[in-house]
Amino acid sequence: MKKVIQLIILTVIITSCHQEPSLKGYNGADSFMEEEIAPITRQASVAPPPPPAPPITTKEIIKKKIIKDGRIGVKVSDLKLAKARVDSLVENHKAYYSNEKLNNTDWESSYNLTIRIPSSTFEGFITAIERTKGEILYKEIDARDVTDQFIDLETRLQNKRAYLKRYQDLLKKAQTIKEILAIEEKIRRLEEEIESTTGRLKYLGDLVDYSTLRLNIRKQKEFKYNPAQRDKFSERIKQSLSKGWFGFIDFLLLLTKFWPFWIIGLLIIYFYRKIKRKKALTK
Incomplete structure (x- = not known):
């Protein structure tokens, strides 16, 4: 009986001795895992850094025209x-x-x-x-302020140049005469519009770059009577006689122009007197 009891006690002691290293190893593993996991959990608890600020975009400042x-x-x-x-x-x-x-x-x-x-x-x-x-x-x-006109014209000019470039590229790929003529007509119109728009921009640019001033400077004078110069009396007599003679000639020429009326008048007078004489004889 004693031997059985001693055997049981010995078995318990041996079992307890074998379990202590495993517990110690488990505790060591736990401590090792705690050391490995702790930094991760601490990093997770820290707030993430803010996202980078968006790039600052500066709008192009439009100069007033x-x-x-x-x-x-x-x-x-x-x-x-x-x-x-x-x-x-x-x-x-x-x-x-x-x-x-x-x-x-x-x-x-x-x-x-x-x-x-x-x-x-x-x-x-x-x-x-x-x-x-x-x-x-x-x-x-x-x-x-013509800023809006400038922006509008510059935008139109840029678009027309882009269209012109496309048509020029299409012209290189055209295969039929009909396509070539149609594209060339488009190019011709675009070139005229580009030239007109460019001229308009230059004109407005000149008005903006150089201002116009209409200046009037004046000085008043003291009024002085300046009689018109006249010819001598003898010269004036000659001019009067000459003008009178030419006037008389002009009058005669005017009467001559009406010679058909003179003939008609004389005929009327002749027949009137003839009729009057016949009436006098009948009485």
């Missing part, structure tokens, strides 16, 4: 000096005269000037005119 025109009238005391002053301003501002007209009457002398001025110096030119010695009679400045 402004056409400026002006009209100014100035009354001065010295027209020659004022004109020299304007000439100097034109040269300094790199402007030019597109039209220049001088009027000289008994009442006043004046210059009508049409000046093309670079738009960047237009306001400075106007200010300089206002500072000249003289009286401003009138002033009118207009500004027109």
Whole structure:
């Protein structure tokens, strides 16, 4: 009996001794797994970094296209000096005269000037005119925004050029004469439209780059009576006699033109008198 009990105790001890390494290994594996998993769980708990900011797109800034025109009238005391002053301003501002007209009457002398001025110096030119010695009679400045027209024309021009390129490519692939003639007609029309649109853009560009100023500078004069010169009395007598004689000749020629009426009148008078005589004889 004792041997049986000792055998059971020995079996339990041996079994417990064999189980301790496995527990220790399990605990070690758990600690190893905890070390491996812990960083992953910690990384998962951290918020993800924000997405990269979208690239900044800068819109193309469209430069305004402004056409400026002006009209100014100035009354001065010295027209020659004022004109020299304007000439100097034109040269300094790199402007030019597109039209220049001088009027000289008994009442006043004046210059009508049409000046093309670079738009960047237009306001400075106007200010300089206002500072000249003289009286401003009138002033009118207009500004027109043609930016939309520019954009529209440039867009049309770009599209027409793209269509022209396509038709030119089609022309290279055309095989029949009918196709070639049809494509060439399209190309001809597109080239005319492109030329017209380009000319319109250049015209608007010139109006934008150079502003127009119509300047009138005038000087009043003291009125002086200037009688018209007359010929001598003898010369006037000769002219009167000559004009009278030619008038008489013209009158005779006028009467001669009516010779058929003279004949008809004489016939009427002749028959009238003849009838009157017959009536007198019958009585």
